[in-house]
Amino acid sequence: MSNELPTVATARLLEGARYEVMPTASIADAVTTHVPRSVAVTVTAAPGKGLGATLDLATLLAGRGYQVVPHLAARMVTGRSELEDVVARLAEAGISAVFVPGGDADPPAGDYTAALDLLQDLATIDHPFTQVGITGYPESHPTIDDDVTVQSMWDKRRYATHVVSNMTFDAEHLGTWCERIRRRGVTLPLLVGVPGPVERTKLLGMATKIGVGESLRFLRKQKSVFARIAAPGFSTDRFVSRVAALSANPALAIEGLHLFTFNQVEVVETWRQRMLEEAATARVRPPR
Template sequence: MTLATDQEGAAPRTARAAVAHALRNATYEILPFKSAEEKVLAHVPTDVALTVTTTEAKGLGPTIDLAASLSKQGYSAAPHIAARLVRDRAHLSDIVDQLRDSGIDRLFCIGGDAAEPVGDYTDALSLLQGLRDLGHPFSSIGIGGYPEGHGSISDELIERALESKAPYADLIITQLCFDADTTIRWARKAQDRGITLPIRVGIPGAISRQKLIRVSAGLGLGQSARFLKKQQTMFWRFFLPGGYSPNKLIQKLTSAFAEQDNNLRGFHVFTFNDLDSTEAWRKAWLARLT
């Protein structure tokens, strides 16, 4: 299963069919915690593609190891490779070789949250260029999109960065999305600027506020502080009366998935490793739609 071909083809004609297609081919993001592999094997079908996040505290090792192990179990698992954690060309070459030997053919390239880069790669663009120079073997490379902006980078710089990265990539995965209208406007603007990559909208899975607190605590003090800062909008919404559910968001996005003025093609579910409830939620949606 690849992200840039079958799953990312033209949207079905009706809005209902388009959303069913997007949920049927949703990708799940998981954290490289000790219990992650066990939870994936217990609750996630092998036809659900995965991405594995990376953290500054743990480094790239646990991310690559988990992606490799899941790949051997029959999953399509794309590790997040954070540019600021890659030392130099030799280090990047070693990473590419390790992933190739593990049968991994998908990547998600990010700049990363480390305050200072450990080496030559300062952002996702420099990492993408480094992969190009190595003649990488990957069939699909994803990059990040920020419909609701970035906490420390101006909107103008974010837009320019997306335009610069797009020629090296095969798809865009957005940050967590909470406002459907903002996301739709952003996707239309990207298409107007000539960015034609398929877009997967990042949405939270069926996760409780208690689980979110435990996940944050498990990241470690420094990493947790950055996580809280980046996700403050999410925390605010989760602690509203009644909490937060992705259902209304999906309903508001439905019509856009059938339109041709944007490249919205799928959902990327931030599971926070709450995989049993997230998969049950996805199946319930598909049952209603089909």
């Protein structure tokens, strides 16, 4: 592999990276101030806030010129009638992409107990979504066996256009997982979930902003995430470079980055611009 190839791949992934945000009171203005319109923004869905908060923020940002990807958490949708209403609202806002996880609502709000249930109904509804994302778990799901999550991707593949991985930290493990799902026949392009370079104290502050009940659920699910982001050995810079190297293998079909910002969008955008500048500098640096 040439010295240039990883640099080109890094720039390509960073240029097409999308940012995940949580629907809080101040995030719309933060996105508008710090995030270029060329960056797609995904909006999470949390049971404590309700799907309305996700849709409100998604339509607001779409009105401000962003490509927006709302999370339609299946267990938060009561059934087909509400799904039709959601689709109509997003279509009116000009939103053409969605991400469909199962979600954490317990018990479910209605008929949908898993993402596949909603995806099957969505396929029978006239909708504007040219991009439909489903979840992947290279780091393992906290409550679901790996074999089950891989089978779930296989079951959902016909309804989706790409897979978005959960937050991952080990490039070697990511590569092994990619090979596994490709052998299983899941050929959808992959967007790799990457933690933004956010300080641990800011992560904890973000957890408190999403509400007491949600914070406890969030912290339980992500307890290893905090430890690994804060660990001395983890570097977002280095990890992204390793993902870029993996993406040079077309068989893995790694096509993008999904950056978890924890709403620290200014920090993440400053980091992304620095990485792009460093990649550009490396490409024009004369050989030794």
